[in-house]
Amino acid sequence: MTRYNFKESEAHWQEAWLDNHCFSVSDIEDGPKYYVLEMFPYPSGRIHMGHVRNYTLGDLVARYKRARGYKVLHPMGWDAFGLPAENAAIANNVPPAEWTEQNISVMRKQLKSMGLSYDWDREIATCHPNYYKHEQKMFLDFLDAGLAYRKEAWVNWDPLEKTVLANEQVIDGKGWRSGALVEQKRLSQWFLKITDYSEDLLSALKELERWPDRVRLMQENWIGRSEGMRLRFKIEGRNERLEVFSTRADTLFGATFCAISPNHSIASELCAKNPDLAAFVEDCNRLGTSEAAIETAEKRGIDTGLRVRHPFIPTKTLPLFVANFVLMDYGTGAIFGCPGHDQRDLDFARKYDLDVIPVVAPKEADPKTFTIGEIAYLEDGVHINSDFLDGLSISDAKEVVATRLEEAGIGDREINYRLRDWGVSRQRYWGCPIPVINCDTCGIVPVPEENLPVELPQEVSFEQPGNPLEHHPTWKNVDCPACGAPAERETDTFDTFFESSWYFARFCSPKAENGLDAAAMAYWMPVDQYIGGIEHAVLHLLYSRFFTRALQKCGHLDVAEPFSGLMTQGMVCHETYQDERGEWLFPDDVHQSDAGENVTVANGSPVTIGRSVKMSKSRKNVIDPEEIISTYGADTARLFMLSDSPPDRDLDWTEAGIEGAWRYINRLWRMVSEPNIPLIAAGLPTPTEMGENVAAAHRAIHKTIAAVSNDLDRFHFNKAVARIRELTNVLESLFPDEAGAGWVYRDGLEVVIRLISPIMPHLAEEMWHALGHQALVADATWPVFEPGFLEEEMVTLAVQVNGKLRGTLKVAKEMDQNSVELSALKIDSVVKMLDGRDPRKIIYVPNKIVNIVV
RNA sequence: GCCCCUCUGGCGGAAUUGGUAGACGCGCUGGAUUCAAAAUCCAGUUCUCGCAAGAGAGUGCCAGUUCGAUUCUGGCGGGGGGCACCA
Numbered sequence: 001m002t003r004y005n006f007k008e009s010e011a012h013w014q015e016a017w018l019d020n021h022c023f024s025v026s027d028i029e030d031g032p033k034y035y036v037l038e039m040f041p042y043p044s045g046r047i048h049m050g051h052v053r054n055y056t057l058g059d060l061v062a063r064y065k066r067a068r069g070y071k072v073l074h075p076m077g078w079d080a081f082g083l084p085a086e087n088a089a090i091a092n093n094v095p096p097a098e099w100t101e102q103n104i105s106v107m108r109k110q111l112k113s114m115g116l117s118y119d120w121d122r123e124i125a126t127c128h129p130n131y132y133k134h135e136q137k138m139f140l141d142f143l144d145a146g147l148a149y150r151k152e153a154w155v156n157w158d159p160l161e162k163t164v165l166a167n168e169q170v171i172d173g174k175g176w177r178s179g180a181l182v183e184q185k186r187l188s189q190w191f192l193k194i195t196d197y198s199e200d201l202l203s204a205l206k207e208l209e210r211w212p213d214r215v216r217l218m219q220e221n222w223i224g225r226s227e228g229m230r231l232r233f234k235i236e237g238r239n240e241r242l243e244v245f246s247t248r249a250d251t252l253f254g255a256t257f258c259a260i261s262p263n264h265s266i267a268s269e270l271c272a273k274n275p276d277l278a279a280f281v282e283d284c285n286r287l288g289t290s291e292a293a294i295e296t297a298e299k300r301g302i303d304t305g306l307r308v309r310h311p312f313i314p315t316k317t318l319p320l321f322v323a324n325f326v327l328m329d330y331g332t333g334a335i336f337g338c339p340g341h342d343q344r345d346l347d348f349a350r351k352y353d354l355d356v357i358p359v360v361a362p363k364e365a366d367p368k369t370f371t372i373g374e375i376a377y378l379e380d381g382v383h384i385n386s387d388f389l390d391g392l393s394i395s396d397a398k399e400v401v402a403t404r405l406e407e408a409g410i411g412d413r414e415i416n417y418r419l420r421d422w423g424v425s426r427q428r429y430w431g432c433p434i435p436v437i438n439c440d441t442c443g444i445v446p447v448p449e450e451n452l453p454v455e456l457p458q459e460v461s462f463e464q465p466g467n468p469l470e471h472h473p474t475w476k477n478v479d480c481p482a483c484g485a486p487a488e489r490e491t492d493t494f495d496t497f498f499e500s501s502w503y504f505a506r507f508c509s510p511k512a513e514n515g516l517d518a519a520a521m522a523y524w525m526p527v528d529q530y531i532g533g534i535e536h537a538v539l540h541l542l543y544s545r546f547f548t549r550a551l552q553k554c555g556h557l558d559v560a561e562p563f564s565g566l567m568t569q570g571m572v573c574h575e576t577y578q579d580e581r582g583e584w585l586f587p588d589d590v591h592q593s594d595a596g597e598n599v600t601v602a603n604g605s606p607v608t609i610g611r612s613v614k615m616s617k618s619r620k621n622v623i624d625p626e627e628i629i630s631t632y633g634a635d636t637a638r639l640f641m642l643s644d645s646p647p648d649r650d651l652d653w654t655e656a657g658i659e660g661a662w663r664y665i666n667r668l669w670r671m672v673s674e675p676n677i678p679l680i681a682a683g684l685p686t687p688t689e690m691g692e693n694v695a696a697a698h699r700a701i702h703k704t705i706a707a708v709s710n711d712l713d714r715f716h717f718n719k720a721v722a723r724i725r726e727l728t729n730v731l732e733s734l735f736p737d738e739a740g741a742g743w744v745y746r747d748g749l750e751v752v753i754r755l756i757s758p759i760m761p762h763l764a765e766e767m768w769h770a771l772g773h774q775a776l777v778a779d780a781t782w783p784v785f786e787p788g789f790l791e792e793e794m795v796t797l798a799v800q801v802n803g804k805l806r807g808t809l810k811v812a813k814e815m816d817q818n819s820v821e822l823s824a825l826k827i828d829s830v831v832k833m834l835d836g837r838d839p840r841k842i843i844y845v846p847n848k849i850v851n852i853v854v
Numbered sequence: 855g856c857c858c859c860u861c862u863g864g865c866g867g868a869a870u871u872g873g874u875a876g877a878c879g880c881g882c883u884g885g886a887u888u889c890a891a892a893a894u895c896c897a898g899u900u901c902u903c904g905c906a907a908g909a910g911a912g913u914g915c916c917a918g919u920u921c922g923a924u925u926c927u928g929g930c931g932g933g934g935g936g937c938a939c940c941a
Contacts, residue, residue: 003893039941041941042940042941044941079941082940082941083939083940083941084940084941155939156939164939165939166939166940167937167938167939167940168939168940169939169940170939214858214859215858217857217858217859218857218858218859218935218936221856221857221858222857222936222937222938224857289938289939290937290938290939291855291856291937291938292855292856292936292937294855295855295856295937296855296856297855325855329938343855344855419938420938422938423938423939425939426939427939428939495939496939496940496941497938497941500941533935533941534858534859534935534936535935535936535941536936536941537858537935537936538857538858538936538937538938539936539937539938539941540941542938543938570934570935571934571935611933613933613934614934614935643866643867643878643879644866644867644878644879644880645866645867646867648859649860649866649867650860650934651866652865652866654865654866654880656865656880656881657865657866657879657880659880660879660880660881661879663893663894664879666893666894667894670894710870718866718867718868718878718879719867719868719877719878721878721879722867722868722877722878722879723877723878724878725878725879726877726878729878796874797874798873798874799874800873800874800921800922802921802922803873803920803921803922804922805874807874808874829908840921841921842921843873843921843922845873848873848874849873849874849922851873851921851922852921853921853922
């Protein structure tokens with residue numbers, strides 16, 4: 001028995017695909033196009049199983065669409081700017097550029113060993129000046145179009161390292177390296193006006209029919225459109241009014257306090273005279289910039305002593321608090337608190353002993369006795385304690401109160417969005433320089449287009465804390481392009497989401513001098529199928545949708561939506577291992593003892609096996625793809641990635657699973673290398689006579705083509721694999737002596753090979769070749785089924801008594817109800833269950849079920 | 855805390871629109887082959903009771919709608935993703 005020699009085969013066919021330029025396309029092609037794109041990787045060092053899964057999925061789609069006659073664009077590149085390169089520079093004293101290039105060359109080689117159908121001539125790396133110079137031009141166009149602006153914003157500041165920290169670098173309010181208490185600092189930063197597109201980004205979600213519903217829902221919630229009112233409250237003893245935004249102006253009669261954000265202008269002003277307040281505000285700001293931290297913090301506040309006048313109750317004033325849960329970025333940075341009908345307000349009121357006045361009660365409740373306990377009442381009902389609103393439903397009351405407030409000139413209807421403008425400034429070296437110059441006399445001056453790109457300096461030092469661009473001896477010193485006086489370059493670089501917001505477009509014309517070539521954009525854009533992790537459901541995907549609109553506005557391309565189809569994949573998981581001391585162990589460090597217990601390889605001490613969780617270096621539950629590919633081959637790894645779990649679910653990596661895949665590969669190979677049925681010549685006419693099993697197998701071939709095509713179209717890859725396995729089971733069980741067996745066996749093999757070719761492309765080529773084909777399967781067309789073979793004449797009906805299965809009936813299709821009932825009532829177990837009783841009702845669903853109700 | 859998802863045999867998962875729960879695979883058990891093993895092949899495998907025929911239970915948990923619910927509705931619980939400077 002021979003084993004499939006994947007090492008030789010995979011190298012050979014990868015070379016053959018390259019020599020034949022199978023996967024190369026031009027910037028402009030003819031005929032129907034299909035653009036398949038997987039999220040490009042950050043070059044962190046080596047590929048991981050998440051990459052293997054992502055790129056296997058994409059390759060399957062790309063190869064399948066190619067077989068179906070599309071011109072397929074399937075590119076790959078590198079999201080090469082980012083924080084890890086700087087961390088490596090600090091830790092190992094390697095320049096980020098060098099570290100990144102090394103990683104790219106390792107990972108490129110690893111990806112090539114997977115046999116992916118990329119057009120490698122279109123490879124890009126975002127850290128190359130010939131990539132980011134176009135990005136700088138885009139930014140200048142955004143600036144012209146009023147889509148980019150500068151404003152002050154908070155950053156996490158490590159006072160010891162004198163560095164801005166990312167949210168993930170802040171651990172329990174302390175810097176991850178220094179351990180110093182993190183401060184909040186206001187810096188002038190660049191923003192993109194994504195909020196100009198709030199409504200468009202929201203309403204266009206409806207048309208993204210090939211996106212998962214949950215991603216659209218998440219984006220919808222992220223944009224967070226809400227219809228409400230902007231109210232102006234009189235503050236006692238002050239001229240200015242307090243502006244608050246509320247979606248529940250109908251609960252105004254239940255208002256018992258007002259609160260402003262710690263960063264509200266009134267709070268800042270009061271801090272000067274009130275040291276307690278100043279200390280509180282400082283404390284609040286320590287929480288950092290992450291929403292999760294702010295939301296989970298205990299609700300606290302401090303009374304400013306100011307009172308706010310109630311708009312409808314002349315005698316009533318409300319205390320004004322500064323509260324840590326009021327966000328400056330949302331609405332007006334001020335709220336009115338109605339504890340009865342908002343949980344946060346209620347928690348706050350209970351803590352500071354404020355009144356709770358119910359103003360909406362359930363229909364059936366008695367308005368005189370209805371009280372609020374520890375849970376705010378959020379349902380609809382009838383207004384009470386609300387003067388002119390009493391008796392109205394929430395929506396009616398909203399309408400009435402809005403009109404009143406508008407008439408009184410103290411409120412306006414307003415639509416608010418949770419979405420904030422996108423801060424793109426990063427105080428870091430390893431990113432794309434923001435192409436502006438700061439001049440004392442001229443202000444912000446764009447770098448003239450002919451001076452682009454503004455390149456990162458090669459020689460930088462990470463010895464001093466902070467941004468190396470700030471400390472660079474010469475780089476930032478330039479003459480002002482406007483007045484010629486000495487000026488300074490902007491030392492902030494772009495957020496790395498900037499690069500990933502247009503790389504998909506660049507892949508269509510990766511070498512074009514003018515950036516995004518119009519004809520290439522018109523042919524290839526948008527991406528027909530985008531594939532990547534669900535973790536990008538909001539930020540990357542929303543930024544890209546905005547960026548594409550901004551590019552359209554500035555004439556760089558002419559589509560609004562970058563990705564017409566989206567598939568989000570689940571994570572790759574593995575069980576975890578811990579030794580007696582609770583230290584994590586690599587899978588290779590664990591084995592089974594002779595007694596069948598799990599022990600360490602090192603010294604045989606017991607190992608605890610934990611549940612399967614996402615593979616991560618920190619928990620050491622990782623399997624190196626390179627090792628898998630060198631042991632079992634790329635096709636085995638690819639098959640395993642596709643065979644069990646559906647793409648959008650998490651996938652458990654198991655040793656047994658990969659071995660099962662490897663066994664199946666060998667089984668397929670033996671079907672051509674050691675066939676049970678001698679292989680006959682190709683192209684012989686369909687035999688006129690077929691044995692019963694042979695004829696069934698022949699029908700199965702056509703059914704499988706139909707089912708697999710349907711499964712692939714709908715991304716049910718695990719089902720497609722199951723169907724192919726079923727067909728191979730049928731072909732293997734054919735008897736050589738039966739009439740027509742040789743012909744059907746060969747026909748079946750030719751079909752199977754083409755069906756597996758997007759999944760196990762190397763094996764498919766090897767088998768195709770073994771069947772005597774000179775051309776590549778990669779260039780073969782998808783098999784076609786004959787609809788006539790799909791139809792069955794007989795169907796099996798389920799026979800139920802009171803909804804419980806009691807037997808089955810094999811009948812002709814579309815049998816009439818009477819004859820079905822007659823036969824059903826004769827079934828032994830049905831007779832037994834009826835026990836002489838007459839059926840009360842018989843439900844018959846043709847070709848499916850008979851249910852006898854007694 | 856908020857938003858989104860998910861839960862089916864020992865395991866991964868199947869089950870067009872509410873209509874035979876468990877396709878396909880892994881694992882396990884028994885058998886064949888072998889000096890022996892690996893590999894391969896054959897058979898069995900949701901659980902409980904039963905020698906069997908068969909009966910009952912069963913899709914995270916609790917209710918509901920229905921002739922019929924893995925599928926629809928409400929509530930609860932476990933696990934996961936995102937939360938704007940990780941990518």
